[in-house]
Amino acid sequence: MARIAVTALLALLVAGPVSGGLPGSSGAAGGGAPRLHRVIIEDFAFRPQRLEVRPGDSVEWVNLDLAPHTASDVDGAWDSGELARQASFRASFGAAGNFAYLCAFHPMMRGEIVVAP
Ligand SMILES: [Cu+2]
Numbered sequence: 001m002a003r004i005a006v007t008a009l010l011a012l013l014v015a016g017p018v019s020g021g022l023p024g025s026s027g028a029a030g031g032g033a034p035r036l037h038r039v040i041i042e043d044f045a046f047r048p049q050r051l052e053v054r055p056g057d058s059v060e061w062v063n064l065d066l067a068p069h070t071a072s073d074v075d076g077a078w079d080s081g082e083l084a085r086q087a088s089f090r091a092s093f094g095a096a097g098n099f100a101y102l103c104a105f106h107p108m109m110r111g112e113i114v115v116a117p
Helices: 002-015
Strands: 036-042 045-047 050-053 058-063 088-092 097-102 110-115
Touching: 036 050
Parallel strands: 036 058, 050 110
Antiparallel strands: 036 045, 058 088, 097 110
């Protein structure tokens, strides 16, 4: 498990900065460099609420609300801390699995990152 995660991280570093792109903007499936996905926080909701990514991909949350929000893993594995308007946070996902998260300020705001090969 750990070895897989490290490999994915190295691949991400070698690939360098990943250009932005919305989920689904990539064309054909099949391998390739890690991608950066974006989750918009708007109107007290995560959009998309459920996002599927591949191991090694990164996710960026951007808060477009006036109110501050967070993106916080329910198990405490990662936490954006307070995100003011226009602030963003990135996390990378090395291992496959389902990762539920919420906003610590508004626990009814929930989202899920699904990491699947
Ligand atoms: Cu919130």
